[in-house]
Amino acid sequence: MTIDTLTTNDLTTQERRGLAAISTPDGHMLIVAADQRNSMKAVMQDAPNGTSAITTVELAEAKADLVRHLANHGPAILLDPEVALPAIPDQGILARDTALVVGLDASGFETVNGLKYTNYVPGMNPRRVRELGGDVAKMLWYTRPDKQGLDDRVADEIRSLTAECAAEGILLIVELLTYKLEGESDEDYAALFPTLVADGARLAVACGAKILKLQYPGSSAGADLVTDAAAGVPWAVLSAGVDHETFIVQVRDAMAHGAAGAMAGRSLWKDALSVDPTKRRELLTTRALPRLRELRAAVDGE
Template sequence: MSGMTTAERRGYQQICEAGGAMMVIACDQRGGMRSLLASSPQEQAAISNETLGETKADITRHLASQAGCVLVDPICAVPGLVDDNILPRDTALLIGLDASGWDMSPEGYRISRMVEGVTARRVRELGGTGGKIMVYLRMDRPEANVENLETLRQSIKDFAREDFLLVVEFLTYQLEGESREDYAAKLPSLVVEGVRACLDLGAKVLKIPYPGSAEACARVTEIAGDVPWAVLSAGVDHGMFLGQVEVAMQSGASGVIAGRSLWKDCISLDRDVSREKLSGIAVPRLREIQAIIRRCHRARP
C-alpha cells in the first residue's frame, strides 16, 4: 500500500466535509436511474441522456449542495454541471469511468465496462476533483476477476501518472444458481478479500459494499490501514442504510458515498415533483446520515 501524494490528498480533502469525513452524493447511475423514472423497457429507452442530466442537476442542486461532493457520470452530467453553474464552487466533483451495465463471460462472470475515452486527463478536462472506477469482483473465483483486475490496474496507473485522485469501487454479485443464503454467507469474505485485491493494485481511497457485520467492517479497517474507505448504499432502504452507516463508522469507515437510498423514491420525470421530494424527503435523510458521520467521526481517538 502506498500513501497519497500531496495532489491526491488535496483531492481527497475536497471530497470530504469540513469535519474530514467523506459525504458524497452518488448519481452516476444511468440504467438504474431510467428504471426508477419509468416502468416499462420501452419507456426507459425513451428517456434521453439530456433528461437524465436534468435529473442529476436537480439532485446536485438539492442534495450535493448540502454535502462535500457529488459523483456523476461523464455522459449525462458533465460538463453541464460546471458550465451551467449548477455545481456550487465548494462542492467537489467525482466523475465515474465505468459504463452502465456489464458484459457476461461464457462462464457466467460479470465483465466490467468502461466509458470509452474517459481517462484521468479527460476527467480533469471536465472539471473533476478526481475519478471513480467500479469493477465487479468475485474473490472466491479467481478466474472471474482477471479482466476486471487488469482494467483496474490500468486505471490506477493512469491516474498515478497524472497525479490525480482515483476512488476505487468494487461490487460483488450473486452467481447464477447460487442461493441467496449461500451468497449472504460468503459476502463478508468476498468484500474483505475484494478490499485486499484493490489495495494490492495500489488503491488509495475505497468505496465498498457494506460487508455485513461490525466484525467484517473492523477487518476491512485493519487491512486498509491508512487507506480511507467509504460504505456505499447499494440502493437499500434508508432505514437499513442508517444502521449500516452507524456500524461502518463505528468500525473505522471514513465516510459514506450514498445514492439511491437517498433519492430513489424522490425522482420523477415531472421535475416539479422531483424538486419537492428531494427537498422534503431526501435532504432530511441526508441530515440523518450526516449526524451519524459527524458523531462517530468526532468520537474517534
Template sequence: MNALTTPERRGLTAISTPGGRMLIVAADQRNGMRKAMADAPDGADAISAEELAEAKSDLVRHLANSAPAILLDPEVALPGVVDDGTLARDTALVVGMDASGYETVDGLRHTRFVPGVTARRVRDLGGDVAKMLFYTRPDRQGPDSTVAAQIRDCVRDCADEGVLLIVELLTYQLDGESDADYAAAFPALVADGAKLAVDCGAKVLKLQYPGSAEAAAAVTEAAAGVPWAVLSAGVDHETFIGQVKVAVDNGAAGAMAGRSLWKDSLSISAEVREQHLTGRALPRLRELESVVDA
C-alpha cells in the same frame, strides 16, 4: 497503506466533511435513475437523455450542493452541470468512468469504461476525483487476474494525471451458487476484494456493507490503512443509516449514498422534484452527515 500524492490528498480533502470523513452523493446512475422517475407517463424507457440530464441537474441544485461532493456520469450529466454553473464551487466533482452494465466472460463479470473517458478526460470535465467500478470474486480472481491488472492500470493512469481514484468494488452471486452459499461467503468476499484492490495500489475504496460489525472490522483490517466508504446499494435510508453507524464505528471512513437519499424524490416534473429533494432527500443527507462525523 498506499501513500497519497499531494494532488490525491487534496482530492480526498475535497470529498470529505469538515470532520475529515468522506461523504458523496452518488448520482452517476443512468437506467436506475430513469426507473426512479416512476411517474413518467410512457415509462422509464421513454425518458430522454435531455429529461434525465434535467433531473440530474435538479439533484445537484437541490441536494448535492449541500454535500462535500457528488458523483456524476460523463454521458448525461457532464459537462453540463459544470458549464452552466449549476454545480456549486464548494461541492467537489467525482467523475464516474464506468459504463452501464457489464460483460460476462467465463462466468465472471467485467465492467467497461465509458468510451473516451480517461484520467485526462476526468480533468477536462472539471473533475476533482475519479471513480471506477470493478466487479470482483476474489475467491476466483487473484493478483494475476484480468480485473487485478485493470485496477493496477487505472490506479497508475489516474496517479500519473494527478487524479485521486476511488476504486468501487461489487461482489456478486455466481450462476449456480445457492443463496445460502453466497450469503455465507459474502462478508469474506467484500474483505478479500478490498485486500486485492489495495494490493493492486488502490488508495480509496467504495465497498458494499459487509453485513455486521465483525465483518466491517475485517474489511478495515484487509484495507490496511486505505480509507473505505460504504455504499448504499439501493437500501432505504433508515437501513443505510444503521449500516453506516456500524461501518464507521468499525473503521470505515465515510459513506457514498445514492438511491437511499433520492430514489423516492425524483419525478418527471421539475416542480415535484424540487419539493421532494428539498423536503425529503436533503434532511436525509444532513442526518447522514451527522452519523458519518459522529
C-alpha cells in the same frame, strides 16, 4: 478513520487535496452518487406520473435538479460523463465548494467464463476527468476474489488505472461490487459475502488502490474484516439501493468499525425523482436533503 490516518498506499499531495475535497470538515468522506443512468431512468419510470420511456433530456434535467437541490449542500457529487457532464459544471449548476467526482465506468457489464467485467465509457481516462472539471475519478469493478487473483483482468485494470490517475494528479476511488455466481445458492452466497467484500478490498489494495468504495459487509464483524483487509486504506460504504433508514444504521456501524465515510445514491433520492420538475424540487428539498444532513451526522459521529 480520517484522512490524516492513512498508513499504506500513501497518497500524493494532489491526491490528499482530492480526498479533502470529498470529505466533511471533520475529515470523513461523503459523496452523493448520481452517476446512474439506466437505474435512475427506472426510478423515474416507477415514480407517480412516470412514463414508460424517460428520455436522455429528462434524465439530464433530473440530474441537474439533484445537484441544485441536494448535492450542492454536501461535500461532493458523483456524476457520469455521458448524460450529466460537461453540462452541469458548464451551466454553473454545480456549487463552487462541492467537489466533482467523475465516473469512468460504462453502464452494465460483460460476462466472461461466468465472471462479470465492467468497461470504460468510451473516451474516458484520467486526462479527460481533468478536462471535465473533475476533482476525483471513480471506477467500478465487479469482483469474486475467490475466483480472481493478482493475475486477473480486474487486478491488471486496477493497477493500470491507479498508476495513470496518480500520474495525472487525480485521486481514484476504486468501487467494488461482489455478486452471486450462476448456480450459487442464496445461502452459500450469504455465508461467503463478508469474506468476499473483505478479500476484494485486500485484492484492490494489493494492486495499489488508495480509496475504496465497498458494500456494507453485513455486520460489525464483517466491517472489522474489511478494515483489516484494507490495511489502512480508507474505505467508504455504499448504499446499494437499501432504504435510507437501513443505510443510516449500516453507516453508523461501519464507521464504528473502521470505515472512513459513505457514498449514497438511491437511499437519498430514489423516492424524490418525480418526472414533474416542480414536484421533484419539492421532494429533493423536503425529503432527500434532510436525509443527506442525517447522513453527514452519521459519518461524523454526531
